[in-house]
Amino acid sequence: MPVITYRDALNQALREEMRRDPSVFLMGEEVAVYQGAYKISRGLLEEFGPARVVDTPITELGFAGIGVGAAMVGLRPIVEFMTWNFALLAIDQIVNSAAKMLYMSGGQIPIPIVFRGPGGAALQLAAQHSQSFESWYANVPGLKVVVPATPADAKGLLKSAIRDNNPVVFIEGEMLYNTKGEVPEGEHVVPLGVADVKREGTDVTLVAYGKMVGLALKAADELAKDGVSAEVVDPRTIRPLDVATIVASVRKTNRCVIVEEGWPFAGVGAQVVDDIQREAFDWLDAPILRVTGADVPMPYNKQLEKLAKPDVPKVVAAVNRVLYRR
């Protein structure tokens, strides 16, 4: 199986879906002539032309709305945000227009659209460029929220998102674009709403998604050296959330640590805790702990930034606490 980057896996998904369905088009800042701010759309302008690969002005509210309007009359737009930080300007269109149109119209007007781009913190980009908004969008009925961790998932989930008849918020990892992995060629479709056990284990369940999956796997390696067998569950889709897979794992391991990059208050992990306590209360041998980003705007300074992010030692420490080892 070919080994390619997460970036190229996304590019494959876009290219294959645009070949398959002429109603699919890509719009956003720098997606065409510049080939994408992060080169996700490399080569697409050459293959599909400017009618289907559309450079926009820097007007997130406007072009997100244009995407939703095009979806209202049957196109399948992919709207790229250079980063999800800038999509805050467009959140009215995502929440008030895209998410609610089907319901407000009594089922008359579906919105098959994908909003995609990188989220989360990179390195020293400071407060306005280092944010994780998946819990915001996952709060909204009518939206689906997808956060792929691996190149194979990036391709398979993006293809599903494009084929879905609902608005999908697709949050990529800025720090994952250069990561490599095996990716099946051609028709590789990963269904939305199905979690993936990235590593099997028996002593503790680590729930992590997106960039945090890699971190959780590294933590699991560290823990293994210490005789602890950690299972890593990647929900892949935050909404709909595959509660069954998470709960099955926790019923097996009896302990759980949730790792997420975003802020702690009302974060995705809080929802996962709620699901677990309802479905697996009697199986738990310890309180569930969460490892999250610090409850502060992201600082610029390298040392402060490190303190603000989840890392392997923080995950290992949390696991030791739920195991009552330290």
Add this chain to the structure above:
Amino acid sequence: MPRSGTAPIAKAAKLATDDTAVMRRLLRDMLLIRRFEEKTGEAYALGKIGGFCHLYIGQEAVAVGAMAALRPDDVILTSYREHGQALARGMSARAVMAELFGKAAGSSGGKGGSMHLFDASLGFLGGHAIVGAHIPLATGAAFAFKYRGGDQVVVAFFGEAAVNNGAFHEALNMAALWKLPCIYICENNRYGMGTALERSSALYDVVQRACSYDMPAEVVDGMDVLAVRDAVHRAAVRGRQRKTPTLLEIRTYRFMGHSMSDPIHGHYRTKDEVDQQKARDPIVTFGAKLRELRMLDDEAWQAMDAEVADEVADAWRFADEAPDPDPATLTTDVYRET
């Protein structure tokens, strides 16, 4: 009274003499909206309609004139003061009234209400309640029409308060840049809720906003249904043939308060001003014009009035007797199954 501004106002083309049926139809469509909205006000007072409710009384010539210039395969998006546009586009009084009453037989099954009327089969794509936010949506529908080929156009209706909003400017820039067949109809009724145009806009003539985007634009007398129809027709031709967007500033006036909780005069305008505007009532003046042209007499007028009253009474009865939505529909239509 408002400053006059400097923009010239478009007049209607000279009336053809042989289209009595068409002229009467325009009058009837306006009258239906008037009577429907009067009944809506009554139903609201009786508690049969809830939430926010914005009446279209005074502005009937805008919706009716615009729809008369469009084709069945064009699409329309509008704001939350949209009962009149829904009726003028051909949604039945029953479906609209039932939606206002929140009933299962309403156009959105009771899930949308007064501010979210939709009928996809008529190209009537809502009913949007965030000021200005549907202007990019309409632009996106125009993008799709150009993408697919063909010569459909899109009409976006919005109030003059929306033109200070970023969504308006972002959308008009892209529509002009990409040559999208969208007709932007600014229904300038002088007040964004209680704030007069000159208290919110640095520029009095909304039409001048089009200069920023090198877009064709006209000011239109919104109390003259034929002037509206002609201007929208010209814009539609531009859109169909040259894929050029147009901004129309249609000057109209709302005879009622902003919403049902706002009295007719309030603190922001005088009774004299409202009375002066009522002297330009688009239905009365058009009726008088048709009499002058011998296209309408007392008998025809009375028959029309009675017919419209019956239609509205029937809509009320239908909505009142219709069942509430099945509780099971609470959770349907959140996601479309793929």
